[in-house]
Amino acid sequence: MVSKFNKPEDGTEIILATPDDDPVIDPETISKSTTELKTDSNTDFEIDLDTVPDPETYSANHSDLEKTQSSEFSSKSPSKSWWKKKRWLLPFIVLITGLILPNHWRIPVMGANSNDWHPKTFWYEPWGSSITHKGIDIFGPSNTQVVAANHGLLLYRGEFAKGGKVVVLLGPEWKIHYYAHLASFNTDRWFYQSGDPLGTLGATGNAKNKPPHLHFTVFSLLPYFWYADATTQGWKKMFYLDPNHYLIKN
Numbered sequence: 001m002v003s004k005f006n007k008p009e010d011g012t013e014i015i016l017a018t019p020d021d022d023p024v025i026d027p028e029t030i031s032k033s034t035t036e037l038k039t040d041s042n043t044d045f046e047i048d049l050d051t052v053p054d055p056e057t058y059s060a061n062h063s064d065l066e067k068t069q070s071s072e073f074s075s076k077s078p079s080k081s082w083w084k085k086k087r088w089l090l091p092f093i094v095l096i097t098g099l100i101l102p103n104h105w106r107i108p109v110m111g112a113n114s115n116d117w118h119p120k121t122f123w124y125e126p127w128g129s130s131i132t133h134k135g136i137d138i139f140g141p142s143n144t145q146v147v148a149a150n151h152g153l154l155l156y157r158g159e160f161a162k163g164g165k166v167v168v169l170l171g172p173e174w175k176i177h178y179y180a181h182l183a184s185f186n187t188d189r190w191f192y193q194s195g196d197p198l199g200t201l202g203a204t205g206n207a208k209n210k211p212p213h214l215h216f217t218v219f220s221l222l223p224y225f226w227y228a229d230a231t232t233q234g235w236k237k238m239f240y241l242d243p244n245h246y247l248i249k250n
């Protein structure tokens with residue numbers, strides 16, 4: 001069976017093959033054939049009339065079906081089909097949401113101020129196998145509280161060979177915040193607000209035998225092309241951002 005519908009917006013005619021390629025049952029034929037079957041004495045089976053569709057109900061249901069199909073092209077359809085067409089926008093919506101989330105930067109070691117790290121510690125070289133130092137080291141008394149420098153979703157909490165006990169958060173603007181060398185962790189959470197405790201200051205990983213400090217890195221998932229320069233590994237500055245920009249208030 002083929003139905004035709006007029007799409008209301010543009011008047012284009014849409015031809016629909018309805019799913020009822022099954023033959024349309026003529027009520028008369030049904031009642032005739034069932035009576036014949038019943039009266040045929042040679043047959044050793046009977047058809048239960050209850051299972052045969054009642055002609056009235058059948059046609060009512062049938063027109064309901066047609067109504068549903070046609071309404072898909074009238075009232076329901078515009079918003080649904082708009083979203084279907086615009087689904088490719090979703091990644092951009094997610095991207096932009098990440099970019100407009102508010103920042104709330106603070107120094108991630110309780111009681112520390114900008115004198116507790118050397119501003120030139122960022123991109124200091126030579127720096128062992130890393131070649132350049134891609135963060136800053138904030139010093140303080142052992143077991144001082146380390147707090148979130150910004151809001152962030154927990155991506156990882158565990159141990160790395162170099163970083164020792166680390167916490168990795170995903171913050172606003174698609175920036176990853178990396179906190180390393182912690183002595184211990186605070187309670188596990190999936191989201192941290194700026195200033196929420198992460199753990200305590202320590203010297204785990206390759207900071208062993210050094211004074212306790214927090215290694216803090218800000219890594220952007222989106223490249224900041226204008227930060228690339230001609231220094232050693234200078235192109236990586238597109239991604240490893242200078243924490244001084246964020247932690248020192250002008």
Ligand SMILES: [Zn+2]
Nearest residue numbers: 135136137215
């Ligand atoms: Zn460091």
